[in-house]
Amino acid sequence: MSGFLHDVNVMVDRALGLLDLPPGLAEEIRGCHAVYHVRFAVEMRDEWKVIEGWRAVHSEWRLPAKGGLRYAPSVDEDEVEALAALMTYKCAVVDVPFGGSKGGLRIDPREFTEGELEQITRRFALELDQKGFLSPATNVPAPDMGTGEREMAWIANTYRRLHPEDVNAEACVTGKPVAMGGVHGRTEATGRGVQYGLQAFFSHTDDVVAAGLDRGLDGARVVVQGLGNVGFHATKFLSEEDGAIVVAVIERDGAVIDESGLDVAALRAHMDETGGVAGFPGATFVEDGAAVLEHPCDILLPAAMEGQITEDNAPRIQARLVAEAANGPVTAAADEILRARGITVIPDFYLNAGGVTVSYFEWVKNLAHMQFGRLEQRLTELRAESVLDLFARAGDPVPPEIAETLLQSESELNLVRSGLYDTMRTSYATIREVLRSRDDVDDLRTAAFVLALGKIARYYQEYA
Numbered sequence: 001m002s003g004f005l006h007d008v009n010v011m012v013d014r015a016l017g018l019l020d021l022p023p024g025l026a027e028e029i030r031g032c033h034a035v036y037h038v039r040f041a042v043e044m045r046d047e048w049k050v051i052e053g054w055r056a057v058h059s060e061w062r063l064p065a066k067g068g069l070r071y072a073p074s075v076d077e078d079e080v081e082a083l084a085a086l087m088t089y090k091c092a093v094v095d096v097p098f099g100g101s102k103g104g105l106r107i108d109p110r111e112f113t114e115g116e117l118e119q120i121t122r123r124f125a126l127e128l129d130q131k132g133f134l135s136p137a138t139n140v141p142a143p144d145m146g147t148g149e150r151e152m153a154w155i156a157n158t159y160r161r162l163h164p165e166d167v168n169a170e171a172c173v174t175g176k177p178v179a180m181g182g183v184h185g186r187t188e189a190t191g192r193g194v195q196y197g198l199q200a201f202f203s204h205t206d207d208v209v210a211a212g213l214d215r216g217l218d219g220a221r222v223v224v225q226g227l228g229n230v231g232f233h234a235t236k237f238l239s240e241e242d243g244a245i246v247v248a249v250i251e252r253d254g255a256v257i258d259e260s261g262l263d264v265a266a267l268r269a270h271m272d273e274t275g276g277v278a279g280f281p282g283a284t285f286v287e288d289g290a291a292v293l294e295h296p297c298d299i300l301l302p303a304a305m306e307g308q309i310t311e312d313n314a315p316r317i318q319a320r321l322v323a324e325a326a327n328g329p330v331t332a333a334a335d336e337i338l339r340a341r342g343i344t345v346i347p348d349f350y351l352n353a354g355g356v357t358v359s360y361f362e363w364v365k366n367l368a369h370m371q372f373g374r375l376e377q378r379l380t381e382l383r384a385e386s387v388l389d390l391f392a393r394a395g396d397p398v399p400p401e402i403a404e405t406l407l408q409s410e411s412e413l414n415l416v417r418s419g420l421y422d423t424m425r426t427s428y429a430t431i432r433e434v435l436r437s438r439d440d441v442d443d444l445r446t447a448a449f450v451l452a453l454g455k456i457a458r459y460y461q462e463y464a
């Protein structure tokens with residue numbers, strides 16, 4: 001046996017083995033509940049183009065089941081099931097009350113025009129809807145690799161037309177444009193969550209020392225694989241706000257290295273213009289991008305695809321910390337090797353949970369039919385003004401930076417960031433607590449699985 005799903009299950013089994021569950025419960029929790037495999041034909045360019053897609057529901061222990069839709073040539077049943085399982089554990093670990101799902105189409109979106117993609121996406125939404133795999137109550141997709149706001153808008157619009165009587169129709173999908181009921185901060189949420197997750201890790205000096213790192217985030221040398229939505233936002237925030245130095249970026253066409261630090265915003269603009277990282281001024285281009293995963297650094301941030309760090313290259317990884325921004329970037333065999341080598345791994349289903357966390361906020365906003373902060377905004381402002389006024393009267397004006405915090409608006413973006421920050425901080429603290437309190441757990445991934453599986457198992461034992 002091999003493959004992505006197999007690898008996820010190997011890692012899950014290690015944690016399940018520590019949980020002492022009644023016979024059969026482990027199998028119930030870890031197995032995928034349902035998979036819908038669809039084939040449909042759309043007429044384009046004077047032919048019938050047959051498209052293949054999947055939607056897997058790994059778990060409905062909480063509803064709706066939640067997870068993105070991926071458009072990529074790699075999409076198949078194994079990948080979708082593995083990603084759906086990770087969604088279950090991801091939501092459980094950060095206390096987002098959803099089950100796990102994932103879907104996708106086996107297409108390369110770059111081979112289609114916008115009009116064709118709209119035709120394909122609307123048809124996929126129709127198929128999902130008809131088979132009960134799209135609904136604000138039971139199954140809510142979101143963006144993933146190859147999809148974004150635009151696709152989510154087409155899905156939301158298709159669903160609304162099919163269910164005009166559903167007052168919660170907007171909540172059938174998350175990651176929508178703000179003008180269509182999306183929430184501020186969703187686009188960059190996964191990257192933001194990676195930043196907050198790393199801040200949480202680095203705020204625990206014991207963990208930093210245990211990982212063999214001799215500095216904090218400020219000055220930390222980062223190698224990132226993938227400058228897509230997640231990798232771009234994560235490295236942009238880490239370099240601009242935390243002082244991290246991005247020494248190498250690995251992309252489809254190769255890698256660029258600059259030991260003095262790459263400007264990721266400029267690099268992204270260069271990529272948009274030229275289609276790749278080659279030729280980026282001031283940086284050294286290396287055609288064999290994968291080899292750069294082994295470049296010396298403090299933090300290796302795989303933010304592209306699954307299966308990138310394998311038993312072949314794991315023995316040569318030089319980072320002290322592997323921060324899994326993508327889903328499943330480290331295979332089970334590589335995970336063993338990294339653990340044996342004392343390299344710390346911050347697991348994907350915690351570190352990239354920022355996306356689904358903010359999706360949760362969007363879903364709640366859609367059900368509430370009201371923008372976050374709308375009711376309390378003026379009241380909070382009045383309170384802050386009164387506090388400042390009181391200090392001014394006492395002849396003791398408040399320092400500007402404190403006044404700024406007090407006057408910070410309850411804008412939706414500020415509230416979303418606050419909720420995301422707190423989620424990442426408290427979840428990390430709970431994971432490390434498991435790691436520190438149990439003698440039989442010696443890595444963050446197993447600790448996070450013990451935590452997530454424990455929550456699901458308790459639910460089954462007490463309420464199901």
Ligand code: GLU
Pocket residue numbers: 066067068069140141142143144145174327352353355356357359
């Ligand atoms: N596709 C994202 C993930 O893998 C987001 C899922 C969601 O927001 O539902 O976590």
